[in-house]
Amino acid sequence: MTTEAIHADLVALYDGTTPVRSRWAYRADQPFTVTAAFQTDPARWVEWVFSRELLVEGLTSSAGVGDVRFHPLDERGLHMLVVEIESPEGYALLELDRDAVAEFLGRTEELVPHGTEDDHFDVDALIAELTRV
Structure with missing residues (x-):
């Protein structure tokens, strides 16, 4: 399994006015998900994990x-x-440059083409992680 990763720093606008730094990451060994972290203050980042397919559709x-x-x-x-x-802690509406997100997704496609995610996913490692006590 490869552990190659793609990273991007994007600026979002909160409520269309306030800039918010965000860090986007995609790992070949976790081919179904994208991680986005948003900076809420100088020392705090809030991380969200969601499906790459959801981002593509969006x-x-x-x-x-x-x-x-x-x-x-x-x-x-x-x-x-x-x-x-x-x-439960709150709600945010952020706006990102769509071309920058599409570029990030294009780089993930170069690493793991759509439809080949299963070839990069190590189900045995996931089972071991889930059953580790």
Whole structure:
């Protein structure tokens, strides 16, 4: 199994005005998921893990019904991806440059092409992790 990874730093806009730093990561040995961490203050990052397929779908249409939702938005001459994240601690609506997210996803596709995720996923390692007591 390969442990190659893709990383990207993206700036999101919170409520369309306040910049929020975010770190996006994708690992070939975890081919079904993307991790996004959002900086909430200088020393704190909040991390979310969601499916890569959800992010792909969100570039072109509304996607997600749970704690993480995406949808494209073209407004003010900008092409954005709206990210809605919700937890018991709060709610945030963030806007990202859609082209930057698409570029990040393109890099993940180079590492693990769509439809080949099973070839990169080590189910035995997952079972060992889940059964470790």
